[in-house]
Amino acid sequence: MHKSILVAAIAVVGFNSAALAEGMRVGVSWASFQEERWKIDEAAMVAAIEANGNTYVSADAQSSAAKQLTDIEALMSQGVDVLIINAWDKDAIGPAIDAAANEGIPVIGYDRLIEDDRTFYLTFDNVGVGRIIAQSVLDVQPEGNYAIIKGDPGDPNAGFLLQGMMEVIGDSVNSGAITIVGEAFSDAWKPESAQRNMEQILTANNNDVDAVLSQNDGMAGGVVAALSAQGLVIPVGGQDGDLAAINRVARGLQTVSVWKDARALGAAAGQIASDLASGTAMAAIDGAGVFSNGEKGIPVNAILLDPTPLTRDNLNVAIDAGHISKAQACEGAIAGVAGCE
Numbered sequence: 001m002h003k004s005i006l007v008a009a010i011a012v013v014g015f016n017s018a019a020l021a022e023g024m025r026v027g028v029s030w031a032s033f034q035e036e037r038w039k040i041d042e043a044a045m046v047a048a049i050e051a052n053g054n055t056y057v058s059a060d061a062q063s064s065a066a067k068q069l070t071d072i073e074a075l076m077s078q079g080v081d082v083l084i085i086n087a088w089d090k091d092a093i094g095p096a097i098d099a100a101a102n103e104g105i106p107v108i109g110y111d112r113l114i115e116d117d118r119t120f121y122l123t124f125d126n127v128g129v130g131r132i133i134a135q136s137v138l139d140v141q142p143e144g145n146y147a148i149i150k151g152d153p154g155d156p157n158a159g160f161l162l163q164g165m166m167e168v169i170g171d172s173v174n175s176g177a178i179t180i181v182g183e184a185f186s187d188a189w190k191p192e193s194a195q196r197n198m199e200q201i202l203t204a205n206n207n208d209v210d211a212v213l214s215q216n217d218g219m220a221g222g223v224v225a226a227l228s229a230q231g232l233v234i235p236v237g238g239q240d241g242d243l244a245a246i247n248r249v250a251r252g253l254q255t256v257s258v259w260k261d262a263r264a265l266g267a268a269a270g271q272i273a274s275d276l277a278s279g280t281a282m283a284a285i286d287g288a289g290v291f292s293n294g295e296k297g298i299p300v301n302a303i304l305l306d307p308t309p310l311t312r313d314n315l316n317v318a319i320d321a322g323h324i325s326k327a328q329a330c331e332g333a334i335a336g337v338a339g340c341e
Contacts, residue, residue: 024054026084031087124305209232224248
């Protein structure tokens with residue numbers, strides 16, 4: 001068994017504000033802008049990069065591993081001093097890491113693990129996110145038929161999330177209190193793929209499903225659409241703190257959205273990128289630990305931030321933080337939702 005990571009939490013305002021050498025170029029390769037949260041990440045990242053006197057340049061791979069390799073090559077040709085890579089495919093990204101290493105360009109694996117010790121890993125504790133999703137649903141539905149809607153099989157986070165979920169419900173599954181009646185990957189984390197998967201699970205089980213663990217909010221939206229078409233309202237968990245998901249929590253259609261404050265992650269990436277571009281060693285990044293829980297057990301320098309579960313009992317946290325307006329969060333809210341009364 002691999003050793004667990006030393007987990008460090010970073011607040012948005014908690015960074016060293018010392019500016020680095022001006023004129024650094026930070027290249028960012030995004031896997032896709034399908035999820036609404038990536039725009040929030042990007043805005044925080046840009047702000048942190050520019051606060052250090054550096055320049056943000058980016059490319060969107062549009063859910064293509066091949067395009068991402070081409071994008072990174074193009075970013076390198078523009079003379080970037082550091083790369084932030086939100087990898088579309090954990091295995092296909094290898095040649096880009098080799099190319100960056102050959103040029104002496106440090107790489108941050110952003111939100112998604114790139115299992116290569118030449119990279120720095122920055123994300124939220126996704127195993128922990130999986131635990132929170134499962135525990136929140138288990139608290140309201142401790143037994144019965146569960147479905148698990150997983151993300152893209154090429155994303156390591158799908159495995160980390162499932163690991164956390166099973167740590168929570170595994171004993172109940174083994175005892176027979178919970179039966180997993182359906183489990184499916186959803187290509188590219190697409191809501192429409194999740195909806196099809198949920199429809200098939202409902203059909204296969206004559207609608208006898210008591211709870212759903214969805215690995216993100218976009219897919220939870222697809223799950224809820226499938227359930228609503230059958231007149232079903234059951235506990236559903238998700239994550240990302242998507243605005244639509246927060247409103248579903250308020251309306252009683254989703255049990256929890258685990259909010260990974262994208263502003264904190266984006267700001268951390270911008271600061272760490274600036275530090276690395278200035279010559280700071282990965283192991284010397286403030287708050288860094290060692291993560292070795294990937295498939296290959298390769299240790300990488302890393303920082304994992306702590307997420308916040310949003311339920312009807314604390315929805316006001318997201319409203320008070322300015323992540324969502326009260327009007328957006330509370331439209332159609334059921335009684336007893338914190339922040340909506």
